[in-house]
Amino acid sequence: MTDVPRGTDFVARLPERACAAREDALLEAVQAGHLAPISWLPVHSEHGEHRATFLVSADALRIGDTHDSVRINASARTTQRMADQLECAMLTTRLCDLVWEQATVRILPCFGAPDPTMANTSRMLEHHRRVEERVAGRTGLIENVGKHWVLTNRLAGRRDRAANYGWFDPGAAHRHGRHPLWQPLGLAHDLDHVDYSQVVRLVRRRCTVDDAERDLLEVMTDPALAGLVSSEGPLRVLRQPGVPEDA
16 A cells, blocks of 8 residues: 555645546545545444444545545445445435434534536535534534435436435425435436535445344345335345446
């Protein structure tokens, strides 16, 4: 593994406009181990008589070192490839809800102008800095660090679509499940959409269910256990459609 670059230096070298080259550079940085240390924190779930603990990244993924790192924006395609690299899975809406409920650091969403520049690298850095200001050095399970790409059965057979969810806020206009939020589950974007709000938060494949180690993907499909991680019953979509496992 090469020396980890400063996050601001890395971002400064990225193309300003969203493009395949920028996505490739982000993925290559993850593959090279250039992520700031990830704190995997327990998120607990109950369903009927079953109890589970999932390990979720405490924050959005950040490229850089312990002193200088930046939360990255990535497409759903790249997020799935990062998940594969890190032996993780993408979140579900239920996991997002649990993160919000159990977060020890809660901040309001950092809205930006929905204009033609919203996918630019400078907007990525601006959003990161605004989140940093609101977090104000606090540590623990943090939300809202951005919106999340998620798995949902609504993606079944939709190889051209991605699903996003998040931005919890008591004053939000929408409600998908138990909490008001600005981004209910939506399939408006394709696999390669990216903007300043779409960060990368992952959950590790290895989890604990009823005191036994399990693979999260098995839990997602088990009729008796799926409710621990899904609000839709057993999941038929375990990875982002349209992204092959060897991509």
